[in-house]
Amino acid sequence: MNKLKQWVLAATRPLVLTKRPLVLTMGPLVLTMGPLVLTMGPLVLTMVFCCIMMQVSCSSKDETATQDKAYTDVPFVILDTDIGSSTDDLFALEMLYHYDEQQLCQLLGVVVDREGEANADFADVMNTYFGHPDVPIGLVQNGIKNPTVWIDYAKVAYMTEADGTTPMFLRTINQPGMRPDGHQLYRRLLAQQPDHSVSIVTTGFVTSLAQLLQSEADEYSALSGVELVRQKVKCIYLQGGVFGDAEESDFNFAQGITFAQTFFDLWPKDVDMVFSPMEVGQAMEYTPEQVIADVSWTDRHPIKQVYMTCDCDTGQRMWDPMCVIQAVEGDSLFSLSQRGTISITPQAHTIFTPSATGNVRYQLPGNAQWAAMMLEKIRTMNKVRSTM
Numbered sequence: 001m002n003k004l005k006q007w008v009l010a011a012t013r014p015l016v017l018t019k020r021p022l023v024l025t026m027g028p029l030v031l032t033m034g035p036l037v038l039t040m041g042p043l044v045l046t047m048v049f050c051c052i053m054m055q056v057s058c059s060s061k062d063e064t065a066t067q068d069k070a071y072t073d074v075p076f077v078i079l080d081t082d083i084g085s086s087t088d089d090l091f092a093l094e095m096l097y098h099y100d101e102q103q104l105c106q107l108l109g110v111v112v113d114r115e116g117e118a119n120a121d122f123a124d125v126m127n128t129y130f131g132h133p134d135v136p137i138g139l140v141q142n143g144i145k146n147p148t149v150w151i152d153y154a155k156v157a158y159m160t161e162a163d164g165t166t167p168m169f170l171r172t173i174n175q176p177g178m179r180p181d182g183h184q185l186y187r188r189l190l191a192q193q194p195d196h197s198v199s200i201v202t203t204g205f206v207t208s209l210a211q212l213l214q215s216e217a218d219e220y221s222a223l224s225g226v227e228l229v230r231q232k233v234k235c236i237y238l239q240g241g242v243f244g245d246a247e248e249s250d251f252n253f254a255q256g257i258t259f260a261q262t263f264f265d266l267w268p269k270d271v272d273m274v275f276s277p278m279e280v281g282q283a284m285e286y287t288p289e290q291v292i293a294d295v296s297w298t299d300r301h302p303i304k305q306v307y308m309t310c311d312c313d314t315g316q317r318m319w320d321p322m323c324v325i326q327a328v329e330g331d332s333l334f335s336l337s338q339r340g341t342i343s344i345t346p347q348a349h350t351i352f353t354p355s356a357t358g359n360v361r362y363q364l365p366g367n368a369q370w371a372a373m374m375l376e377k378i379r380t381m382n383k384v385r386s387t388m
């Protein structure tokens, strides 16, 4: 039954797209051109003109969306994830779908910053399964080569039913190489949004972000990457950073220190950053037994299948959702450091310097009661029974 409904979703995907205002504007535009075009004479000319107008209509939809979209403080979120290794990225993404459905945010897109089509395909499985096939996915190119993989779960995207041929999970894009480069997707999405409206949540590497900041004017925007970020981004939430007295490398940044140094050097010093260091999410343990039990109504669930297929008892904690929760629900749920500035050493040590005018804050660990409340938020989202 679940599978049947997924097929129905795939068949009706254009209808799902119509929930986006920018697409709604296309229909009338094209339709109203029809009679006008038909008066022009030869059929061939008509068809050519129709094609041109459809192209114009498509290329202008982004500008129309920008004009129509009133920013009302509901965060427009881009998730930048190293999906395909730790499973907390999956819960971060799942939560964003549900926050989007509750109209607490609008999920603009997903940037996969771990190289490999399989990782992007898994993000696609998530989008498709959870009813958000229209959320665009970008995939980093020229990123970090062979980073650590803690739990090799991307293969679950290609699992089949018992017959060995029927895919267990559907995807929206089935051709390899069809997804935009991660930093190009950033440029396209940012250029379309109102100023200072976008919250970036990065729960992996900062490869695509470094490439974005190094980018120059293109077909999406006349602004450089740095200026585009300064104009469009409200805040970036990052899982990472080591603060306090500890002198340790940050894992995510150490995996690609050159990218991290570029990112820290170029990120505009007047655009807010909030870090969620590892010890904050470390307090939330969502055990494999709990994950599987919380999705008791089906086995055809991508996160549950990961936990059924792979050994996820690896010390996995709910680090990444801490960034999502703050990005969507705001600062009031968190204890935050004072403001300051940040830099990174070649050893991937993050250096925080207090400053009342700084753009950087970081989350502080909460008590056991707070951690239990946060874990409950994650579990509640994961218990939502999919309508697919």
Ligand SMILES: [Ca+2]
Residues within 6 Å of the ligand: 081, 082, 083, 086, 088, 089, 203, 204, 320
């Ligand atoms: Ca991650």
